[in-house]
Amino acid sequence: MPAATVIAVPSCRSALAAVLAISLAACGSDPESRLPAIPAVAAEDFPQSVRDLAARRIRSVEEGPDDPWANGDLATMLHAHDQLAAAADLYERAEELSRGEFRWSYLRGVALQEAGRHTEAAAPLRRALEKRPYAPAAIRLGESLAAAGNPEAPPPPVGGPPPP
Numbered sequence: 001m002p003a004a005t006v007i008a009v010p011s012c013r014s015a016l017a018a019v020l021a022i023s024l025a026a027c028g029s030d031p032e033s034r035l036p037a038i039p040a041v042a043a044e045d046f047p048q049s050v051r052d053l054a055a056r057r058i059r060s061v062e063e064g065p066d067d068p069w070a071n072g073d074l075a076t077m078l079h080a081h082d083q084l085a086a087a088a089d090l091y092e093r094a095e096e097l098s099r100g101e102f103r104w105s106y107l108r109g110v111a112l113q114e115a116g117r118h119t120e121a122a123a124p125l126r127r128a129l130e131k132r133p134y135a136p137a138a139i140r141l142g143e144s145l146a147a148a149g150n151p152e153a154p155p156p157p158v159g160g161p162p163p164p
Contacts, residue, residue, distance in 0.1 A: 008033045017077075038065060039086035041074070046081055053077070068098035072107075083116040090123065095124065102131040109140060118144040 004023060043055040057077055060070040075090035091108035108127035112118075125141040128134065 003115055026101065035096055036089040038062075038071075038093070039078075039089050041078065041083070041086055045083065046077070048079070064096055068094040068101065068104065071097060072101075072104050075104075075107065075111075079111050084111045087111045087116065088110075088117075091124075094128075100127065102134075105131065106134065106137050109137070109144070112142050113140055118147040122148065122150075 038061060040049045041054075041058055043051045043058060046054040054077060057070070057074040060067070061074050063149065071090045072094035075076060075087045075094060078084075078090065081089035088108055088111040091111060093105050095104035095108055105124045106128035108126060109121045109123075112121035112124065121144040122141060125137050128137045131139065
């Protein structure tokens with residue numbers, strides 16, 4: 001009987017080690033798998049005056065899809081030209097790849113809000129405010145909450161003492 005117990009312990013340890021290895025592999029998995037797809041964008045989608053710049057930014061994302069700045073720079077250009085859904089996807093990629101850079105959280109919230117996606121806009125605006133108190137982010141969060149029918153959930157205070 002003791003021999004069976006000794007044999008079972010290594011077997012349990014092996015199973016536990018396998019489960020742990022799988023769990024660690026999942027945690028360290030490629031961040032690309034959690035990201036939205038890179039939107040299909042062409043330089044021709046932009047006005048003639050900025051097509052060369054658009055082409056360079058598109059090429060930067062193609063050459064470095066895991067570069068948060070490449071994703072964010074193309075997102076800002078899309079955003080400026082009212083291609084809000086594509087901009088929001090690239091801002092999300094930039095936010096994830098940069099591990100939560102304030103600017104990408106905030107700008108994603110702005111793009112979603114401008115697209116009328118107020119419920120979705122609230123989360124990135126909240127994340128931006130958690131990183132840095134910024135009055136425009138708090139105002140936009142309040143506007144999105146109200147537009148989404150949730151005005152009773154006020155944004156956190158920005159500077160100064162909390163409300164009573």
